[in-house]
Amino acid sequence: MKILTVFGTRPEAIKLFPLLHALRDDPRFESRVCVTAQHREMLDQVLAFAGIVPDHDLGLMRDRQSLDTLNARILVEVGGVLEAERPDWVVVQGDTTTAFAAALAAHYHRIPVCHVEAGLRSGDLANPWPEEMNRRAIATFAALHCAPTGLAADNLVRESIERERIHITGNTVIDALLWARERVREAPESTRIMRELERRFEGRRIVRISAHRRENFGHMREIASAIRRLSQRDDLAIVFPVHRNPAVRDVMQVELSGLDNVALIDPLDYPNFVRLLDIAHLMLTDSGGVQEEAPALGTPVLVMRETTERPEAIAAGTARLVGTDPERIVNEVTRLLDDSETHAAMASAHNPYGDGQAASRICDLLKEAPR
Template identity: 60%
Template sequence: MTAQRRRKVLIVFGTRPEAIKLFPVIRALEATDGIDVVSCVTAQHRGLLDQVLDIAGLKPDIDLDLMESGQSLDRLTARLLTGLGEVMDRVAPDRVIVQGDTATAMVGALAAYYRKIPVGHVEAGLRSGNIYHPWPEEVNRRIVAPIADLHFAPTDTAAAALARENVTTGVHVTGNTVIDALHWTRDRIAATLDLSSGLDELAARFAGKRIILVTTHRRENFGGGMAAIARAIARIARRDDIAILFPMHPNPNVGAVMDDLLGTPDNVARIAPLDYPHFIRALEMCDLALTDSGGVQEEAPALGKPVLVMRDTTERPEGIAAGTARLIGTDEDRIVSEVFTLLDDKAAYSAMARAHNPFGDGQASNRIARIVADDFGL
């Protein structure tokens, strides 16, 4: 009897969030009989990406190293398309897998389409309904949808969004792989305490205070929105019963505004971007998260932390519906009011902290690996 041909899966990613959500998928596929995994990073975000790779113990097979300071979206897109195209011609994969809504994901799917290579999309079906919020992510993920033939939707809501776009075949509700990554990382922290010991000093300094974890970096908030966020944080920091833990995104559109309008009050720790174990510990330390990030809307509820989302729309409406997150926009007064309500109203806080986490059970990656293997007939 002739042995069955092994199948080759090329996994393409380039940013920190992609790495977090794909390393459990890579591990699950590597453990699947009959599949060879080739990982390719574009390094769309160099330093933040490398942090995750190091913690996860992953060494990419191919590193395009495409990051440039101040790189425009059109230049990045062009370099991604030619670079990933050359990789696919050389590797000749049986399937390409992309994640989420980055330029790397969109262009990876497009390059595969040009070569008639099937595409699997991890975290498919997220929609805000506004092509400029988040920008350019909303259009990136919409472009991937008609190209992909396997859609790994994290929730029923995401699957329903695909159905509204007439994407009904190859859709599988798997849960979100970020929950897999979170569980794995928490286990690693418990087994190796020094993985997150870099926050020991801040934990001691802020002992007895209500801690607010702040993350902000969305392009659509650059300018007036970021200025309002900075002023709101400065007002919140005037309370002596709170402390603010603020890992600063490296984009100068964030740092310059915070330098000008927030500064460094004693109870505000503006620190360098955190690697993933330290970020998970920061989430566990905090009382609530104030963010414009997508991933935090999924991670914080898994730890029972309320999330106030400084955006007008979200592609993760499940958290809003479940009560774990609340959209508050970037109005300065509203940000301050919503934070103070959660700090001062125990019932309001408990209602969000105890809400059901809708994003998965930590087995999404295993489900994805099984679906891919079944598609190959393995």
Template identity: 45%
Template sequence: MKKVLFVFGTRPEAIKMAPLIKNFSEDKHFDVKIAVTAQHREMLDQVLHFFEINVDYDLNIMKPNQSLHELTARLVSRITDDILLKEPFDFVFVQGDTTTVLATSLAAFYQKIKVIHIEAGLRSDDMYSPFPEEMNRVLTSKLTFAHFCPTKNAQQNLIKEGIKDNVFVVGNTVIDALLMGLNKINSTNEQIMFEKFKNIDFSKKIILVTCHRRENFGKPFEEICQAILSIAKQKDKTVEIVYPVHLNPNIKEYAHKWLIASNIKLISPLDYPELIWMMSKSNLILTDSGGIQEEAPSLGKPVLVLRKVTERTEGVEAGTAVLVGSNYDKICAETVKLLDNENYYSKIASASNPYGDGTTSKQIKTILKSFE
């Protein structure tokens, strides 16, 4: 039996780890332990509850106004002293590109424990965009024993950097989680969701907006809001825009200041099950989120990416997403085109999802067993 540790700290990590934890926990070949750093406390707890994940180690690491260097140092120290020195592990799983990922990988490396990197090989090739995620994932790749890439492009990124051993293309576990999550919702009662969001007119075309990344703070976010407002006014009789507004004051304050229209619904941040349900009811999505760029194609939802660059280039290449950045003209033109041109909409909505088919977790488990 191999002893494995899953470490994560944010909601996106928890979502993408959930199907892996389920698969490994159900297999007698693995002794599974779960550790959370709680970079996102409340949002993380929502996902843990939804997917019924029981935590063995909770570091609860976050403090108000914590700097990156302080967070990184505390994470390395706490992960080592409170977990890795307490019991032996054969593998430590990390997912993505957060500060938790880098700190965990470094701590595991110091203890000579094999690091398993989920969603490996993503690159924007700009060390400051996204910041600090691009550097986190580049450094993590140098510390990793087995790299599980979501796409061939991600695999090629690693090969270009001289990383060729134990590099596997398996798809993205976010698709596994999406299908698992929607199944849980449908097995309960979808009517609860409609009742919760009864102020939204679902007889109209729904545009879901999510925007919260640092690089969009300030002038870029102002331009994005101007575009959203213009679309709302132009399509006031046929479109409902739903925007779960991030709590960061750089976003919340200005969204409520600028986005005032009867068919713009500014709502509180959504729990994961609410978010994926809302995605399933939307016609198209405007987002700067990485995860949504991967999930939406499985639901047949076109995505307009509110970023200048994306490390998820496969979606753009496959035709499931269009990169519009914070450019007012591009956002307006592409949104209106998707709303008005049925052939254009159908082409994007029916494009094949390059991020997997929901079997990623099983593939990873099968490969890990071969290392025994």
């Protein structure tokens, strides 16, 4: 059975490489890989670390290209790959423009779609944007829905998806994280960037920052204001891998440069990211994936959004919504820094996102599921 997996961003690559490893090692499948390179450098870092060599590299990244242009280019180019490969299944992950356009191309070519990490919902089409629309649209024509949690599966049932096409698999991001942590421990030289920062900030607790969501582009100065206030603490070090988008980078460079205990660094490759996740005292983020990854390593997460498509983390107590108001951010971070019981409760709460065996379950489903 030929499986074509299509992805284009670093988060997709992280969440799909465990499945690609499983498909590669399973004699039941011929695995083919197509990348759109919606992200380029960050994608390539993960591919190299995971040992994944694409069969098709479309190289569609362009500076400042609009979503409609990117979507159209992916739709056409992936369509050409489908004509050449004629796979039995197309696998997409999550809610990116690549996932949506590739799934739509497969639908146009009457090839069944397997949606990994299906069923996430915030309930608000504008938040996160455009991801909420992308994942809802993919659900309307996917043939196989691999939901990470029971709540995600329930979301699909409420949208009238056939129950027999919905399966709870856990999230492949946990598979990836556990695999990567072992590799990092075996090869500390792979995390040179973080080892240097650890020496620089020895004796201080580390807060890891990430901010890149489009709906937060208008709130970057508020986020920077909160970080600047937190940086006044002598017991704290802030590590901020700054997204390359000018809407993020330009603001943060102006607002935060020159602060002794704030490290504004380039986006980390995956091994260094895993190391930072492992040593951070807490995470302050607007990312979706970090809400799943950090709890697996016992790191509390404060989410700079008003809604999340990962309410399981909120319910489990591993994450908390704090929005983008500087006062609220500072208060919540301070609480976790100064109240050891609150921090311990979040750090020890059960991670609802899986046991590290999601990829093998998806392999079995691809072989057995009706198309």
